Amino acid sequence: TELMNRVPVVWIELQDCAGNSEALLRSSAPTVDDLIFDVLSLEFHETIMAASGHQADAQLEDAIEHFKGKYLLFVEGAIPTAMNGQYGTIGASGETFQEHLERLSKDAAAVVAVGTCATFGGIPAAAPNPTGAVGVMNIVKGKPVINIPACPANPANMVGVVLHYVLTGQIPELDSLLRPKFAFGYRIHDNCERRAHFDAGEFVEEWGDHGAQNNFCLYKVGCKGPMTFNNCSIIRYNEGANWPVGVGRGCIGCSEPDFWDKYAYERPM
Ligand code: SF4
Ligand code: F3S
Known part of the structure; x- marks a missing residue:
């Protein structure tokens, strides 16, 4: 039935x-x-x-x-x-x-x-x-x-x-x-697997540096996870295979209003 x-x-x-x-x-x-x-x-x-x-x-x-x-x-x-x-x-x-x-x-x-x-x-x-x-x-x-x-x-x-x-x-x-x-009740940043590095002040400073090789936080190379409400960090994409932060390029806030103009992939000022 x-x-x-x-x-x-x-x-x-x-x-x-x-x-x-x-x-x-x-x-x-x-x-x-x-x-x-x-x-x-x-x-x-x-x-x-x-x-x-x-x-x-x-x-x-x-x-x-x-x-x-x-x-x-x-x-x-x-x-x-x-x-x-x-x-x-x-x-x-x-x-x-x-x-x-x-x-x-x-x-x-x-x-x-x-x-x-x-x-x-x-x-x-x-x-x-x-x-x-x-x-x-x-x-x-x-x-x-x-x-x-x-x-x-x-x-x-x-x-x-x-x-x-x-x-x-x-x-x-x-x-x-x-x-x-x-x-959409919480931010990417709230549940991110790299959050412990953020809290410890461990950041990727340049692409390919020591931090990048060790999965440090991507905030300084432009991650918009702290401003973006979505659940990607929990459920990921493609049958849970991976997601933007997981592949090491950070969140570009793609689910936020004014995405693109407001959240272009820039470093924080
Ligand atoms: Fe937050 Fe992005 Fe760093 Fe993850 S990588 S802890 S979402 S700033
Ligand atoms: Fe998710 Fe889009 Fe950011 S897929 S991690 S909200 S760039």
């Missing part, structure tokens, strides 16, 4: 690189196959689905009609607002990304913005932001919006939100930036 009803998911891509889709494909607990067969029903996903062209358009329209008020709308990528949204159009109708998002969010149960572009504008919104890119919460009003930032968003956090919704019928508790507290 099925433990739970599978939740219908419609996943759209706007100004994106498909990095969050790639991350989802690497979900390990549960694996993406278990996820797609047992937990959610992926009704539409441009990158993964077999259909293309008009068939794909039709599949999307069928899904939002059939699962009206019930589907979770996952959004990957920013929304261009400059030039009346003409920087991004989609489908045969030439609908702009903004119109597309507004229309599809209308009958969604909730909207989940995955990745830093969909949450806060991300790289497309970096100065001088020629396309006027913004995140989902700037466009979608009157619907619950859940933000799962990071570049890419960690699949464990996407799965966490879906499972919470499936098991309780509700969205998880969110912070003031609409991020689930279970994932």
